[in-house]
Amino acid sequence: MSDMKDLFLLTDKQIERHDTIEALIPRFKERAAELDEKAAFPFENFAELKEKGLTKIVVPKVFGGEEASLTDFLLVQEQVAQGDGATALSLGWHNGVIMQLRETEKWSQKNFITLSKEIVDKGVLINTIATEPATGSPARGGKPETTARPIEGGYEISGKKTFTSLAPILDYFIVTATVEPNGEIGEFLIPKNSEGLSIDETWNTMGMRATRSDDLILHRVKVDGDAWVAKRTPGSKPAIPHGWLLHVPACYIGIAKAARDEAVAFAKTYQPNSLDHPIKDVPEVRRKTAEMDLKMMQARHFMYSVSKMWDDYPEHRPNLSTELTAVKTTVTNMAIDIVDLAMRIVGGHSLAKSNPLERYYRDVRAGLHNPPSDDITMMALGNKAYDS
Numbered sequence: 229m230s231d232m233k234d235l236f237l238l239t240d241k242q243i244e245r246h247d248t249i250e251a252l253i254p255r256f257k258e259r260a261a262e263l264d265e266k267a268a269f270p271f272e273n274f275a276e277l278k279e280k281g282l283t284k285i286v287v288p289k290v291f292g293g294e295e296a297s298l299t300d301f302l303l304v305q306e307q308v309a310q311g312d313g314a315t316a317l318s319l320g321w322h323n324g325v326i327m328q329l330r331e332t333e334k335w336s337q338k339n340f341i342t343l344s345k346e347i348v349d350k351g352v353l354i355n356t357i358a359t360e361p362a363t364g365s366p367a368r369g370g371k372p373e374t375t376a377r378p379i380e381g382g383y384e385i386s387g388k389k390t391f392t393s394l395a396p397i398l399d400y401f402i403v404t405a406t407v408e409p410n411g412e413i414g415e416f417l418i419p420k421n422s423e424g425l426s427i428d429e430t431w432n433t434m435g436m437r438a439t440r441s442d443d444l445i446l447h448r449v450k451v452d453g454d455a456w457v458a459k460r461t462p463g464s465k466p467a468i469p470h471g472w473l474l475h476v477p478a479c480y481i482g483i484a485k486a487a488r489d490e491a492v493a494f495a496k497t498y499q500p501n502s503l504d505h506p507i508k509d510v511p512e513v514r515r516k517t518a519e520m521d522l523k524m525m526q527a528r529h530f531m532y533s534v535s536k537m538w539d540d541y542p543e544h545r546p547n548l549s550t551e552l553t554a555v556k557t558t559v560t561n562m563a564i565d566i567v568d569l570a571m572r573i574v575g576g577h578s579l580a581k582s583n584p585l586e587r588y589y590r591d592v593r594a595g596l597h598n599p600p601s602d603d604i605t606m607m608a609l610g611n612k613a614y615d616s
């Protein structure tokens with residue numbers, strides 16, 4: 229049994245998954261620099277995640293999964309991110325989709341069972357692709373310019389989506405589209421080999437490069453009527469807030485943990501000749517380390533307190549919306565601060581391309597632009613104070 233110092237590992241299953249992931253981490257770390265440099269998708273990491281069953285953890289037990297709780301899911305995210313942030317964020321989108329479907333029951337039972345079985349038996353991967361050049365973040369309520377035009381027996385879908393994380397490996401794309409002529413917003417399930425569907429390899433960002441969040445091009449893609457799997461009302465408050473989206477801050481605090489550990493390991497061994505001891509004994513290094521750990525504790529206690537409330541008191545879920553957005557904002561910003569402090573401890577060495585800290589610095593920054601962004605959280609909190 230490993231790392232019993234982590235107070236958040238409370239069940240045998242959580243410890244078992246932790247040990248499983250721990251064995252993957254060294255290989256994920258080893259591959260991370262090259263994948264980042266080439267902006268290449270982590271295919272090998274995903275083969276290993278599938279092999280260890282980590283792409284089916286949230287599938288209900290009756291359909292062959294493990295029915296992981298939100299807390300279980302976040303623990304996995306946080307730990308995978310310590311090996312490779314891009315792998316963790318990508319895994320989180322996939323598992324988050326399944327948890328959303330499980331908790332909201334927004335798909336027909338038939339469609340959900342079919343997908344669950346494909347995930348369990350064939351290891352299929354899925355993601356929601358909702359962002360477009362014109363709408364920007366779907367969290368802000370923009371209406372898709374991608375259209376679904378009724379044709380005999382189904383729909384013809386055309387448009388362009390951006391930020392298609394896991395683009396090279398997805399089996400299914402859930403695409404939002406405005407349905408003609410009435411203007412409803414539909415979510416359409418589109419298989420990867422559909423005629424007219426292609427990926428435009430535009431993804432060339434400073435961080436999270438290995439997520440391959442490319443553009444998705446849909447040129448008159450024909451789907452059956454039952455591909456319209458759910459409806460959306462942009463800008464409306466969902467009946468159940470998006471608890472599963474906490475996979476995002478869990479990923480970024482995992483990256484921060486990797487940065488913190490890197491800095492502590494460095495401080496234990498680095499000894500310039502101006503000192504007769506390693507820099508770990510410099511008071512300012514200890515103070516910065518304490519600051520990192522204080523933020524880490526605050527972030528994790530906040531995140532897991534809210535996830536526990538979500539798991540243990542389902543009746544509270546409709547009222548957890550501001551807590552969830554507050555966790556995203558707090559934890560992501562603390563993750564950025566922790567990486568910053570780690571780099572200040574390590575100093576100029578942290579800037580080297582050969583040092584993982586410079587990648588953590590770029591990756592963690594992407595968290596600001598995953599939903600919900602800080603301004604949305606602040607608006608929600610401000611409105612709650614005055615309008616509710």
Ligand SMILES: Cc1cc2nc3c(=O)[nH]c(=O)nc-3n(C[C@H](O)[C@H](O)[C@H](O)COP(=O)(O)OP(=O)(O)OC[C@H]3O[C@@H](n4cnc5c(N)ncnc54)[C@H](O)[C@@H]3O)c2cc1C
Pocket residue numbers: 321355356357358359363364365366368390391392393394435436439441594597598599601
């Ligand atoms: C690594 C990564 C992976 C991603 N993966 C996916 C994915 O798999 N699927 C997916 O659908 N999306 C994905 N996204 C996209 C993400 O969810 C956002 O849609 C995207 O980052 C754009 O967010 P934004 O807030 O910058 O957008 P924009 O809406 O373009 O906003 C840009 C800026 O304009 C201002 N602004 C815009 N609109 C408003 C408004 N209405 N009110 C006030 N201010 C406004 C804000 O200052 C904002 O920062 C991913 C993003 C990243 C970074």
